Amino acid sequence: MALDDTLLPALLDAGLLAETGVRGVYGRSARFEDVLQRFDAYATRELAVEEAELIRFPPVLPRSTIERSGYLKSFPHLAGTVFSYGGDERGHADMLAKVAAGDDWSASQTMTDVVLVPAACYPVYPYVAGGGALPPGGRTIDVASYCFRHEPSDDPARMQSFRMHEHVRIGAPADVEEWQRVWIARGLEILGRLGLAAESAPANDPFFGRGGRMLAANQRAAELKFELLAPIAQSGEGTAIMSVNYHQDHFGSVYDIRTADGEVAHSACLGFGLERVTLALLVRHGLDPDRWPGDVRHELWGEDR
Amino acid sequence: MALDDTLLPALLDAGLLAETGVRGVYGRSARFEDVLQRFDAYATRELAVEEAELIRFPPVLPRSTIERSGYLKSFPHLAGTVFSYGGDERGHADMLAKVAAGDDWSASQTMTDVVLVPAACYPVYPYVAGGGALPPGGRTIDVASYCFRHEPSDDPARMQSFRMHEHVRIGAPADVEEWQRVWIARGLEILGRLGLAAESAPANDPFFGRGGRMLAANQRAAELKFELLAPIAQSGEGTAIMSVNYHQDHFGSVYDIRTADGEVAHSACLGFGLERVTLALLVRHGLDPDRWPGDVRHELWGEDR
Numbered sequence: 001m002a003l004d005d006t007l008l009p010a011l012l013d014a015g016l017l018a019e020t021g022v023r024g025v026y027g028r029s030a031r032f033e034d035v036l037q038r039f040d041a042y043a044t045r046e047l048a049v050e051e052a053e054l055i056r057f058p059p060v061l062p063r064s065t066i067e068r069s070g071y072l073k074s075f076p077h078l079a080g081t082v083f084s085y086g087g088d089e090r091g092h093a094d095m096l097a098k099v100a101a102g103d104d105w106s107a108s109q110t111m112t113d114v115v116l117v118p119a120a121c122y123p124v125y126p127y128v129a130g131g132g133a134l135p136p137g138g139r140t141i142d143v144a145s146y147c148f149r150h151e152p153s154d155d156p157a158r159m160q161s162f163r164m165h166e167h168v169r170i171g172a173p174a175d176v177e178e179w180q181r182v183w184i185a186r187g188l189e190i191l192g193r194l195g196l197a198a199e200s201a202p203a204n205d206p207f208f209g210r211g212g213r214m215l216a217a218n219q220r221a222a223e224l225k226f227e228l229l230a231p232i233a234q235s236g237e238g239t240a241i242m243s244v245n246y247h248q249d250h251f252g253s254v255y256d257i258r259t260a261d262g263e264v265a266h267s268a269c270l271g272f273g274l275e276r277v278t279l280a281l282l283v284r285h286g287l288d289p290d291r292w293p294g295d296v297r298h299e300l301w302g303e304d305r
Numbered sequence: 306m307a308l309d310d311t312l313l314p315a316l317l318d319a320g321l322l323a324e325t326g327v328r329g330v331y332g333r334s335a336r337f338e339d340v341l342q343r344f345d346a347y348a349t350r351e352l353a354v355e356e357a358e359l360i361r362f363p364p365v366l367p368r369s370t371i372e373r374s375g376y377l378k379s380f381p382h383l384a385g386t387v388f389s390y391g392g393d394e395r396g397h398a399d400m401l402a403k404v405a406a407g408d409d410w411s412a413s414q415t416m417t418d419v420v421l422v423p424a425a426c427y428p429v430y431p432y433v434a435g436g437g438a439l440p441p442g443g444r445t446i447d448v449a450s451y452c453f454r455h456e457p458s459d460d461p462a463r464m465q466s467f468r469m470h471e472h473v474r475i476g477a478p479a480d481v482e483e484w485q486r487v488w489i490a491r492g493l494e495i496l497g498r499l500g501l502a503a504e505s506a507p508a509n510d511p512f513f514g515r516g517g518r519m520l521a522a523n524q525r526a527a528e529l530k531f532e533l534l535a536p537i538a539q540s541g542e543g544t545a546i547m548s549v550n551y552h553q554d555h556f557g558s559v560y561d562i563r564t565a566d567g568e569v570a571h572s573a574c575l576g577f578g579l580e581r582v583t584l585a586l587l588v589r590h591g592l593d594p595d596r597w598p599g600d601v602r603h604e605l606w607g608e609d610r
Binding site: 018019020021022025026027028029030033053054055056057058059060061062063064065067072073076077078079080081082083084085086089092095096099104105106108109110111112113114116123126127130146148150152159160161162208209210211 | 323324325326327330331332333334335338358359360361362363364365366367369370372377378381382383384385386387388389390391394397400401404409410411413414415416417418419421428431432435451453455457464465466467513514515516
């Protein structure tokens with residue numbers, strides 16, 4: 001996405017976001033948060049057309065999960081690993097001296113067993129695998145959390161820490177493929193009713209390095225990832241506010257998830273980027289939600305205006 | 306708190322929490338999450354007796370904030386710092402080889418500009434400082450987020466990643482001191498109506514090292530920290546489910562926050578530990594919320610039963 005560099009200052013001026021001093025890490029005002037929560041409640045009602053098991057994971061997950069998942073192969077540059085201090089009082093005094101002097105104190109830190117959640121669905125696959133073979137028809141899981149990606153940017157649509165609400169479908173290949181197809185269409189309809197996301201497009205993830213270019217091309221050619229786009233930058237280029245991803249047997253193989261018939265399960269997920277949808281609504285309808293069109297307010301707040 | 310080692314297995318068996326493979330990092334089931342959200346809505350209604358400015362920060366905050374705040378001096382062992390990969394493709398191949406071999410790959414990671422939020426109020430002080438001198442009467446901020454503390458444990462009341470909902474009061478010393486007094490009493494009342502927290506007790510934070518013992522003793526003697534306790538371990542020892550902390554001029558001095566009169570501001574905060582309250586309710590009233598006493602259900606779900 002091309003960055004329209006007037007958007008962030010406008011959001012800060014309007015008191016919708018607050019700076020913290022780190023690019024891509026913002027406070028959310030009451031007004032911003034209200035829009036986000038109202039959209040999430042709306043999305044929750046729309047997602048309820050299918051039955052899903054709700055589970056919530058915290059914003060950290062076991063390091064072993066991303067070691068196994070392939071995430072470090074594809075996105076090493078985005079992953080956030082958690083370190084901590086495990087030393088004694090002498091080492092502590094040394095660390096504090098470095099902090100006070102503004103020196104690098106990273107050598108005092110050692111890697112822990114947890115990393116930051118890169119997408120809300122990552123904890124779901126080992127969780128489902130732990131439940132044994134899938135029931136006939138597979139499983140659908142509702143999950144949401146703060147996610148982290150280390151990509152400092154002044155683009156408010158590319159925050160380092162943001163929320164994602166997902167449904168994850170795990171089952172027989174034909175069921176999962178059909179589910180992906182259905183949800184691309186439903187997603188357009190759900191977002192369209194709010195004046196957003198007029199188009200879906202095959203897309204690719206931001207794979208790392210030269211080898212990543214091949215992975216990206218393959219993903220796009222096989223139409224495994226679709227993004228639903230809305231203009232956030234006022235330059236008009238679309239930013240993904242929802243994506244629907246078909247992983248084929250990737251997670252099924254990694255975590256040995258089996259269908260009721262003993263096949264390796266396929267999986268897909270759909271995810272709303274909650275900050276991005278909020279930004280898309282603000283760009284589409286203006287920075288003052290009190291003045292949004294009556295039909296959009298009605299969908300979100302249940303008000304007739 | 307003494308750990309009653311039957312509680313975690315009971316919570317897992319009842320499907321209230323789900324293991325991830327790391328101690329202190331759990332999935333929350335729909336039922337657990339419903340209790341937590343209902344309590345948070347109840348607490349929000351009770352907190353509304355005072356007007357507060359709502360702002361929400363993500364679960365990471367600038368490293369510079371905790372470098373300045375004194376957190377690393379007092380709690381280096383609990384802080385989680387975020388590292389990431391900033392190298393090239395050759396380094397990436399080396400890192401992946403280590404991951405595949407199960408070797409230590411921490412040397413591939415470098416420290417980023419962010420750390421995990423250790424308590425929901427930490428981002429508030431620089432935010433308030435950025436707003437200039439306080440208005441007459443000071444400011445009260447409503448904040449909530451996932452917090453991280455690196456203390457792996459099998460005690461479900463000592464999770465590594467958990468939610469905290471806080472009010473933060475910043476103003477003239479006499480106002481802040483009075484606020485602390487008032488909210489200890491109100492906290493007992495709010496929790497008491499749910500059958501929880503029969504007692505408040507002066508407490509201390511888990512300061513690091515030998516020097517920390519002095520800090521802890523001083524904090525306790527000056528009655529700066531009060532914990533509202535409920536039995537979570539069935540052994541009956543109390544665990545803090547809410548705490549009310551008076552920081553005197555600590556954050557005011559660190560971030561140069563001034564009252565309308567130009568004095569260094571004092572601050573205090575109250576915080577509900579949302580997972581701990583949920584656990585305390587489950588221990589107090591049983592693992593099946595459908596069978597809780599009618600008055601408790603009425604407060605939380607608005608149902609007469």
